[in-house]
Amino acid sequence: MKTDTTSVAKASGHYAAVNGIKLYYETHGTGRPLILLHGGLGSGEMFGPVLPVLAERHQVVTVDLQGHGRTADIDRPIDIRLMAGDIAALIDHLGLEKPDVVGYSLGGGVALQTALQHPAKVRRLVVVSANIRQDAIDPAMRAQQSQVNAAAAEFMKDTPMYQVYQRVAPHPEDFPRLLNKIGEAMSKDFDFSEDVRGLQVPTLIVAADADMAPPSHYVEVFKLLGGGLRDGGWMGEGRPKGGHALAILPGLTHYNIFSSPLFAAVTLAFLE
Numbered sequence: 001m002k003t004d005t006t007s008v009a010k011a012s013g014h015y016a017a018v019n020g021i022k023l024y025y026e027t028h029g030t031g032r033p034l035i036l037l038h039g040g041l042g043s044g045e046m047f048g049p050v051l052p053v054l055a056e057r058h059q060v061v062t063v064d065l066q067g068h069g070r071t072a073d074i075d076r077p078i079d080i081r082l083m084a085g086d087i088a089a090l091i092d093h094l095g096l097e098k099p100d101v102v103g104y105s106l107g108g109g110v111a112l113q114t115a116l117q118h119p120a121k122v123r124r125l126v127v128v129s130a131n132i133r134q135d136a137i138d139p140a141m142r143a144q145q146s147q148v149n150a151a152a153a154e155f156m157k158d159t160p161m162y163q164v165y166q167r168v169a170p171h172p173e174d175f176p177r178l179l180n181k182i183g184e185a186m187s188k189d190f191d192f193s194e195d196v197r198g199l200q201v202p203t204l205i206v207a208a209d210a211d212m213a214p215p216s217h218y219v220e221v222f223k224l225l226g227g228g229l230r231d232g233g234w235m236g237e238g239r240p241k242g243g244h245a246l247a248i249l250p251g252l253t254h255y256n257i258f259s260s261p262l263f264a265a266v267t268l269a270f271l272e
Contacts, residue, residue: 013070018089024070025063025090029055032123033099034271035087036062037107039129039258040182041161043069043168050264057268061099063090065110067178072170078181080106084113091121098123100271104258105129105212112192119200126267128206129254132192132221136213148183150176196224202243204270206263208252215248222246245270 015022026044028051036054038046044062047054054060065083067073076082087110091099101122103111108130115125131137137145153176156162166172203225207218222228226240233239247266249257257263 016090016093018093019086021066021074021086022072023063023065023086023090025061028060028062029058031058032271033094033096034058034060035091035096035099035101035111036060037065037087037101037103037110038062038068039105039107041068041165041178043164045069045164045168046258049259050261053261053264054268057272058100061090061094061096063087065107067174067181069164070168070170073174073177073181078106078178078185080109080113080185081117083110084117087111087114088118088121091118100124100126102126102267103128103130105254112196115199115201115203116192116195122201124271125199125201125203126206126270127203128263129208129211129257131213131217132190132196133217134189134191136217141212145183145186148179148186150180152179193224196221199225199242199244204245204247204266206247206249206257206266208254208257209248209250210253211257212254218246218248 012028013024013026015024034054036044036047038044043064047062051060051062064071066078066086087101098121101111101114103109103126105128108127111125112127112130115122134142153162162175165175169175205218205221207213207215209215211218219228222244225242225244227244227246230238249260249262249266252260252262
């Protein structure tokens with residue numbers, strides 16, 4: 001999907017040397033800062049269709065995560081806990097005072113970990129299409145994920161992910177290496193349920209009604225935050241005490257939710 005935001009992005013892009021990595025980021029719009037984190041094998045450009053809407057009300061900082069987009073890889077695994085340290089360091093580098101952090105899929109995991117590890121640095125959190133347990137995804141999908149490795153690079157040459165990487169990456173030849181690292185990350189078992197219970201930042205959980213994990217999983221995450229357990233009350237007195245919320249967006253999938261106007265609308269409503 002091509003938008004005219006790409007040419008603007010090139011003019012506004014910068015690198016920040018933080019936490020042992022040179023992170024590429026772009027700044028769009030003005031207002032309260034919002035850090036926007038992309039999904040696996042993507043880049044900040046994937047938000048092109050909704051970026052103008054978000055940037056009308058916020059100073060949006062899109063970040064290319066480790067090994068993605070215009071950010072070169074470094075000698076460490078793709079790990080959302082480590083990448084959360086990158087985002088925390090970027091917040092300090094840019095002098096941002098408690099930005100909102102919004103992340104999709106892989107970026108949703110990074111956003112979640114940023115809020116867990118550095119709650120004083122984050123005002124509000126939006127986690128989009130990011131499961132908190134590996135077994136939330138059905139076995140057939142996990143079997144597909146197990147096939148993500150360097151050998152798959154040849155079969156991905158016609159995909160937008162490969163083509164964008166070849167166009168913008170500092171080392172286009174590193175795509176097979178990125179596939180290996182993403183495959184290794186997805187093969188590891190994880191369960192962040194207990195961590196989510198302790199979230200100190202008001203959080204919006206967002207998912208498509210036909211996402212990679214079923215809607216019931218995202219309802220489960222909302223319950224861990226105290227949501228969906230009682231009637232909300234006339235004045236909202238029964239809502240989660242932490243200010244948390246849930247949005248299941250109709251007619252969408254894991255692969256188009258990040259560019260949907262519905263995603264932009266619920267994000268802005270929650271942040272404002």
